[in-house]
Amino acid sequence: MAGLESTDAQYRQNPFKRNWLVTGSWLVLAGYLVFSFNAMGLTWDRFIHGLGIADQLMARMFPPNFSRWELLLSGLAESMEIAIIASVVGILLSLFFGLFAARNLMPNWVTVPMRGFIALCRTFHPVIIAILFVKSVGFGALAGILTLIVASIGFIAKLFAEAIEEISLKQVEAIRATGAGFVSLILFSVMPQVFSRFIGFSTYQLDSNLRNSTMVGIVGAGGLGGTLFSAFQRFDYDFVAAILMSIIALIMLGEALSNVVRRIFN
Template sequence: MSGAAAAARQAFAPNWGARLGLLALAVYAVFAATQLDLNWARLAAGFGEGGRFLARMFPPNFTRWELLLEGMLESLQIAALASALGILISLPLGLMAARNLSPWFIAVPTRAFIALCRSLHYVIVAILFVKALGFGALAGVAALTIASMGFIAKLFAEAIEEISMKPVEAVRAAGAPGASVLLYAVLPQVASRFVGFCLYQLDSNLRNSTLVGIVGAGGIGGTLFAAFKRFDYDFVCAILLTIIALIFLAEVVSGRVRAALR
């Protein structure tokens, strides 16, 4: 009986390593807060300033709807072009990076290139393209294309690596060429997931296209930044509400598309 009780106690023995790790994390969090000058007085002052800021934002001002519409259309165009280019480039990259289809001397450099595309935040990439290409939508399309490649190609490769190789081997045994293997054995297994990845990236680029404009890469972000600089907070509120409505609309449409493809 004592042996069974000892076994039960051992089964739920405390994990002292995890407890010490959590304690160290809590201590470091307190230390970091003191180093960053985080305190309740600043937080309370921030809430007061935030309340006054929100009061100046309402009611929203839609009188300059032409400027708002122009910026939103440009953001939509940037998101659509960047998503299309990123997906088209990511498909061959994903196939080349899949280790169950490509030899290591192709898969390893391709994966390194995909990791390079993900290594920098898209805003930093947008700044680089603004410096190289100048202000405007071209820099935004280029930056979001790079970001899309880094995300979609990785997901494509991982989805392909999870497929069953039996259909692939059967099609190869029938003497089909490489393109037929991809078309009839690989893509049917991952097509629905590919569509989901693409819809998610389009939704993400819709949000990101509003942000790259702040650094001069086109879209509604430039209009938003200019309104902030003019302290035109009621127009800022109108822009933010329009962006939120656009994202909600994109979410509804993507949900309907996913449901139709199931």
């Protein structure tokens, strides 16, 4: 009878007990959001007023003006060159850095400083890095290429290292048992397990660099961003629309190429 009574008591308990810690966390978050909106002066009236100004801006942007197509194509070509060069160099460097950061293949005295370096590369936004390189090497495409190489290392090397850490060590031990050297170990036991993921990471980074190559030019690091910034300064909004449409076309082209590469290697 005692056992039956304890079972009945368990059934009578509320299965959806309130977790006061979770409830308190949600309340704190809601309070912080309200405080943040008030501190930054975000109001509904300001949003409605902004929509009116945006409507006027869009009216001045259309129809887009492609009369300066030579300047437009020149900026697009430079952006593509920056993105492709930075992607190739950044991905190759990330492959080695990611390998040295993998804790299942390297000792701690190698992985710890390498992971710190990779984290440092992704600490700052590309625009901040671009400003530093513009101050260091001057205006132009070189600053943009160096910026995107650093950004590529910060993102891709981390993913490469994590992918290598998830491999099966049975193949590594089998290759090592044959007396193969370190390079053979990487080529025949590590790379076959992660190659398809490397391709996916690399195509994503190329797509990201295509976008960023049009942005870093705003601070003088080459590419179409400088042309866009100049058009905004001249209030040449119909040409701004042409530039934005060209950027969209460039990103769509990069996406199509990424899909082709994935189908080839998958």
